Amino acid sequence: MSAPEKQETLQERREFLKAGAVVAGAGLASGVLVFGAAHSRPPEQAATADRRWGMLIDTKQCGDGCNDCVTACNTENGLDGKTGPQDSQWIRKLNIKDLRNGRVHELPMLCQHCEHPPCVDVCPTGASMKRADGIVLVDRHTCIGCRYCMMACPYKARSFVHEPLTEQNPEVPRGKGCVESCTFCVQRVDRDEQPACVEACNAKGHQAMIFGDLMDPESALSKALKSQASTEVRADLGLNTGVRYQGI
Amino acid sequence: MANENCINQAACRTPQFLMLLALGGLVMLGTLYAFFTLEHYGHVLTGMNNQIVWGLPHVFAVFLIVAASGVLNVASIGSVFGKKLYKARAPLSGMLALAMMAGGLAVLVLDLGRPDRLIVAMTHYNFKSIFAWNMIFYNGFFVIVGLYLITLMDRKLKGYSTPVGFVAFLWRLALTTATGSIFGFLVARAGYNSALMAPMFVIMSFAYGLAVFLLVQTAMYWWNGLTLDERVQARMEKLLAVFVAASLYFTVVFHITNLYFAKQWEFERFILLDGGIYTVLFWVGQILVGGIIPLVLLFSSAARKSMALVALAALLVILGGHAQMYVTIVGGQAFPLEMFPGYAESSSFHDGVVAQYSPSIWEFMLGIGGIGIAFLATTVAVRTFKFMPQDDFHALESGKD
Numbered sequence: 001m002s003a004p005e006k007q008e009t010l011q012e013r014r015e016f017l018k019a020g021a022v023v024a025g026a027g028l029a030s031g032v033l034v035f036g037a038a039h040s041r042p043p044e045q046a047a048t049a050d051r052r053w054g055m056l057i058d059t060k061q062c063g064d065g066c067n068d069c070v071t072a073c074n075t076e077n078g079l080d081g082k083t084g085p086q087d088s089q090w091i092r093k094l095n096i097k098d099l100r101n102g103r104v105h106e107l108p109m110l111c112q113h114c115e116h117p118p119c120v121d122v123c124p125t126g127a128s129m130k131r132a133d134g135i136v137l138v139d140r141h142t143c144i145g146c147r148y149c150m151m152a153c154p155y156k157a158r159s160f161v162h163e164p165l166t167e168q169n170p171e172v173p174r175g176k177g178c179v180e181s182c183t184f185c186v187q188r189v190d191r192d193e194q195p196a197c198v199e200a201c202n203a204k205g206h207q208a209m210i211f212g213d214l215m216d217p218e219s220a221l222s223k224a225l226k227s228q229a230s231t232e233v234r235a236d237l238g239l240n241t242g243v244r245y246q247g248i
Numbered sequence: 249m250a251n252e253n254c255i256n257q258a259a260c261r262t263p264q265f266l267m268l269l270a271l272g273g274l275v276m277l278g279t280l281y282a283f284f285t286l287e288h289y290g291h292v293l294t295g296m297n298n299q300i301v302w303g304l305p306h307v308f309a310v311f312l313i314v315a316a317s318g319v320l321n322v323a324s325i326g327s328v329f330g331k332k333l334y335k336a337r338a339p340l341s342g343m344l345a346l347a348m349m350a351g352g353l354a355v356l357v358l359d360l361g362r363p364d365r366l367i368v369a370m371t372h373y374n375f376k377s378i379f380a381w382n383m384i385f386y387n388g389f390f391v392i393v394g395l396y397l398i399t400l401m402d403r404k405l406k407g408y409s410t411p412v413g414f415v416a417f418l419w420r421l422a423l424t425t426a427t428g429s430i431f432g433f434l435v436a437r438a439g440y441n442s443a444l445m446a447p448m449f450v451i452m453s454f455a456y457g458l459a460v461f462l463l464v465q466t467a468m469y470w471w472n473g474l475t476l477d478e479r480v481q482a483r484m485e486k487l488l489a490v491f492v493a494a495s496l497y498f499t500v501v502f503h504i505t506n507l508y509f510a511k512q513w514e515f516e517r518f519i520l521l522d523g524g525i526y527t528v529l530f531w532v533g534q535i536l537v538g539g540i541i542p543l544v545l546l547f548s549s550a551a552r553k554s555m556a557l558v559a560l561a562a563l564l565v566i567l568g569g570h571a572q573m574y575v576t577i578v579g580g581q582a583f584p585l586e587m588f589p590g591y592a593e594s595s596s597f598h599d600g601v602v603a604q605y606s607p608s609i610w611e612f613m614l615g616i617g618g619i620g621i622a623f624l625a626t627t628v629a630v631r632t633f634k635f636m637p638q639d640d641f642h643a644l645e646s647g648k649d
Contacts, residue, residue, distance in 0.1 A: 083596040083597070084297075085297035085298060085299060085598060085603075085604065086291070086292055086296075086297045086298060087298070088298070089298075089596065089597045092595045092596055092597045092599075093595060093596070094587075094593060094594075094595045094599055095593070095594045095595065096588050096591040096592065096593050097591060097592045098590065098591055099590055099591060099592055100590065109587075109595070109597075109599075118434075118435060118436060120374075120376075121376050121377065122377050122378070122379060122433070122434075123374055123377055123379075124369060124372075124373070124374060124377045124379035124380040124382075124383060125368055125369055125372040125373070125374060125380070126372055126373070126374040127372075141368075142365070142368050142372055143361070143362065143365075144360050144361065144362050144363075144365045144366070144368055144369050145360045145361015145362045145365075146360055146361070146369075146379065147301040147302060147361070148377075148379050148430075150298070150301045151301060151302065151434055151437070151581070152433075152434055152435075152436065153436065154435070154436030154585065154587065155585075155587060156298075156299075156585050156587075156597060156599065158298075159298050160291065160298060160301060160361060161290070161361070162290050162291045162292040162297070163289065163290040163291075163292040164289075164290060176290045176361070177290065177291075177360070177361030177362040178361055178362065179361070233587050233588070234436065234587060237435060237436065248588070
């Protein structure tokens, strides 16, 4: 091949690669846009009841002594990880032992994001609230720190901030004198990401937590709940929790 | 100056009055110091934690609120049920109700995590919350009892005292029902979740309120060198005995119904048998000091003639009332929350174990401030206004009261 011919071939290749890159880029971008339109919600749009976020925790998969979900939660939400009686814990590893046969289970306990949350019922100012998509939150602007929600929660899922805080995550505002609890990492969920605890559990390879939309029959969560027997903690209270457990 | 204001007393005893003011003022100074310290450093300085979220301040506050509604009973018996003996005591009863309610509410507010957001609590109401209803009842209490007090003390408005008194009576019943329901509606906890909480709080309010009334009345008679008429004393002490006995009755029914439900046995074992401080406070504080000893004193023949003995019985009822509040409020939280029946639970968040609580001096100083406010308000009010009961002895003689 002569030098000019070689040059021409190279030129053609460049043109081809350029065109290919443009096509691929456009395809990818449109794909991202379509995906985005289908899954994430623009910030100005309110959460709707078309979805209900929930979680299934498989206690058989939950690692013995593994605390990764707790650590990930602390990192994501700016908690210091201390476990004194006055320290906040949004998620904790609970060990339960069957008193009849001695069988032991480990499971993460967090806000169960009830459909009928007692914390929301009892809150005098309405600061404890349930978002349309089922996530139970505390409005930091109207919480007066009365702690009645902590008295009412059947899962001890709430903590009171006992002292001033520093080095907070800007996405997760917290403050002295207010009550707080697991938000299902609402800031991540609104970006179409998984809660930090679920991500950490998967990264560890345990796959003990499935997070998803309970209203979507095609979601992995709905499919798992359809095929596996699961339990609701304190089902006798009729709260219809968003978090379910299997293996207990 | 102070002398000029003492228009209704046999002897002004201004130095002693100023000493009382100084005593109350000192308590209030301590309370304010504790409040600002806690406001700055947070509740980390208290013994309260994520397991015992309501502690000593709530014990003082709820006692004062319950007793405030109960002390109004004296006025109600006069206005609603037309008993002259009690009508003569209605103004003092109304004033004490306001003073104690102010004290109790102040402690509740000062203990909030965000007391600066009181305005939020007053402007945002979740009507499904019994706590929100309580805020309406508490605020309404000041308005209604305030009006009632005016009708009782202003001759021109006296005619309105019966209808306004009737409204106040219904309001205070609703208020104490709602206060009891704060605990009764806690469905998840073994120590609460009972419809009995509401009527039990109502009947206890009768006893605590009357006990406070008798103590203040005794102090006022003693201060002025007077002796309470034996007939008046006999009737009031009998009424206190009835209320104390009724409170004991409700306590027994509450625990017996719990004992009937197998799922409540562990909680009952905790309170009645092996709950440590809570068991001691229940049997010695609530039952013995707050119930049985006062009953023995009130039914003794010596009590007929001794104002001091009745005052002692009243004081014991008040002490027992605080023990009851401690057992109800703190004991109910200390007992572990059971999420998995049939399983033993443990975690880094103190699951499955009895929660520990050691009140700090800060929360004691905060809590005692409620009594300080009620004490100061009462001391100034009884000196400045005509709250000394004026009995109609002719009616007493003829038995027409």
